[in-house]
Amino acid sequence: MSKPCPLSQQYQAPKEGGPAIELVGVGKLFAGRDVPALDGVDLSVPHGTIYGILGPNGAGKTTLMSILGGLLKPTYGTARIDGHDIAKGRAAIRRVIGMVPQEPAVYPTLTVRENLDYFGRMQGLSGPHLQNRIRACLDLAEMGDYADRRVDQLSGGYRRRLNMVIGLIHEPRILILDEPTVAIDPHSRSLIHQRLRELHASGITILISTHYMEEAEQLCQHIAIIHHGKVMVQGRVPDLLAMQRDKSIQMQFENDPPPDLAARLRTLPGLAEVHVMGRCVRIAAEHPDTLMPTLLTELQARGLGLRSLSFGNSSLAQVFLALTGSTGAPK
Amino acid sequence: MMATLMATLAKFGASIAKEARILGRDRQALILFFSMPVVFVLILSLSLRDAFGDRPGATFPVLVVAQDRGEVGQSITQTFRANPHVRLALSHDASEAQARQWLMDGHYRFVVLIPAGATDQAKRRLGEVLAGVPPELRLEAPVAIRVLADPALRADYRKVLESSIDLVLHGVEMRLGRAQVEETLRVTQGDHFMPLPDLESARLFREVQGETVTRQGRGQTPSSVQQNAPAWTLLAMFFLTVPLSVSFIKEREQGSLFRLQTMNVPAWVVLGGKAVPFFAINQIQMVSVLAVSVYVLPLLGGDRLDLGNAPLALALMGASASLAAIGFGIAVAMYARTTEQAAGFSSAMVMIMGALGGILVPKAVMPPLMQDLANLSPLSWGLDGFLDVFVRGGGIADVLPEAMALLAFSAFCHGVGILRYQGRI
Ligand SMILES: Nc1ncnc2c1ncn2[C@@H]1O[C@H](COP(=O)(O)OP(=O)(O)OP(=O)(O)O)[C@@H](O)[C@H]1O
Ligand SMILES: [Mg+2]
16 A cells, blocks of 8 residues: 555644654564555554544554554564563553453353453452452443353343453553444443543543544544554544545445546546545545536536535545545445 | 562462363363263273283182082182182082083183092092003093183183193192002001102292283283273373363453463463363372272272372372373464364374373283384373382382473473463464
8 A cells, every 4th residue: 555645744743741652663464464464553642642543444453452462573663652662561561551352352151250350360459459440340331230140141242341341450551442342332332432531531541443433533532544554644633634624525426436437537627636436436626616516517417316425524434535445334 | 579479379379260160160071071081991991801811900700610529629629719810619519501501691701510520530540540451441531621611711811721720630640649559559568668759749840930021121011900090091181181272272262361461461370270270170080080990890890909009109190190281282272273173183192192102002912113102102101100000019219200201291391382372482
């Protein structure tokens, strides 16, 4: 993926003390694969923020988080968490981070409480403090009534909630969550969002991956969009939205557009770039407002019905689409 | 430093408790772990008893029908009574037909028929011989002592029994002849005849003493129960590598193993937490098999296992065999990708190591080349150690080499497992 990305050059990393998490040129090449899963990722997560890693399936989100969690070694590059190098400062890093893996990592034949108890003890907790933490985690997940149920008798959504609070049992200062809201109902999702905001308010740094644009937009102060293992753009959410504003036109057709559409549109004056993805078309133009009438006439002449048209967008989804050429939505 | 150690030990304890809880919730598996070796030992010790027949502790039932109550009947009965491999039943009045029926019904494996008046008939024939009656003119035929044998009785055992009867009869011939000659001398020379030398007590040759020399130069071969009890305990112990490796891989698939890797939990805590409950199961397996072999097997007509007199040596063997098995399971788990792979590979390997190591077929009956190959199998080391105690009366010093070999194997496997867990190999 070598599409030029004008945004990343304009972006300036915020200067507010040392970052909580910092990646410098991190790459990961899995054995037997010719394309890298991560390809020179530079990332800087300031303390006390909710930082979103946005990317479609296979973008490299889990790979990135596994490297931070010490489960994978980067093929090249370095990373620091809370000032500790991931290659040398593992023990110190483990004390400050809490990891929430993408798939629930729990013991199915143990109860909810037994899972919390075991992982709590593995984090070095014991005695009344451990009991308090277990109670607090059950409350956070609103799972008090399920405490003594075996995990294999829980629904998937509850399993995910448990999975998340296990990552919180030892009150980490840096929380790393890999797609915590996939495959759960709106109530559970908003519960998780609410909890993450509370944690953020208490000063915890949160790194969260997702492929839901709205989620990133609502929850995060900073995001990085990664695609094919590369960071396409990173920065504050409002900045990213502002940069993209007024520069493109998004259209969705009722039917599949003819294959030569892109070629036809490129002949229009004042049009910089056309990108067709199925029934979605994105057009970049220096002055979209002056282009608009010509464009609509052209489409009408070709008998193409529009389902939606937006212009001067302000949605991350469109930033995402613009950058990755994919909707990011599950297929 | 001390605090860190205590904290790590607390994690170790919690890991053991967690694993024990998970195992405890799998009742079917537990029942299988404990019943499998016991059932195997019962079935195989009972059914293979005869294959190990002529071995210490093994006996088979013999009926002597001594219709003759004279010297012939008594001598033969005496010999069988003194034979440790024989459980003797004596009858004076059973008929041949009855004896045949009992044999066919499986009550006896070998029947000796001594006809009524055998002693008298022998004496009469002796009289004719001493009187110089030529063979073709003698009236008395030689006495016919007959034996009936179960066709399943191994031919070599039958031969041994038959020749022991022949030996007894030679002795009887000699005693009867001497008595008869003395009688003649008394008649011709009066009470002051010159006595004959007591040839019988002047034995020229000592009784032949057998001694088996195995290639390792160590005395006897095991009896059925001596072979089977440790063999199946070891196999059951090593079979625990299947659930052990599967449970590891499940934990990896469930992600909890990765989760632990993001925490400050040393590899030895994770691996040891799993190993300890399995070690306990192994020890219970061994104790239950030994208990069954000592207390239950004799009730079912099998031979009682003699545990020897080195309980510490047995404990050492049990512990080191278990550690070897656990190490193997961990190494398999760290390399297998799926539970199917782990289960398939470890069970196949255990069967091969078992077959090679003299578990399925005793090493003593293997040809030399196979005996050499057998020494490659950890199960063979384990079995040798147990046999040192059961058969050769060995103590802790005698089982040390085998225990050390098992511990070295265990250390190697654990080392490979830990390095792999830490992602270093
Ligand atoms: N263990 C592995 N061996 C080989 N390739 C891998 C491995 N793990 C991931 N990959 C590849 O690396 C790339 C990135 O995968 P990754 O799991 O990081 O994506 P992701 O962004 O988390 O996707 P998703 O949204 O589906 O979770 C993919 O092409 C994937 O096939
Ligand atoms: Mg992922």
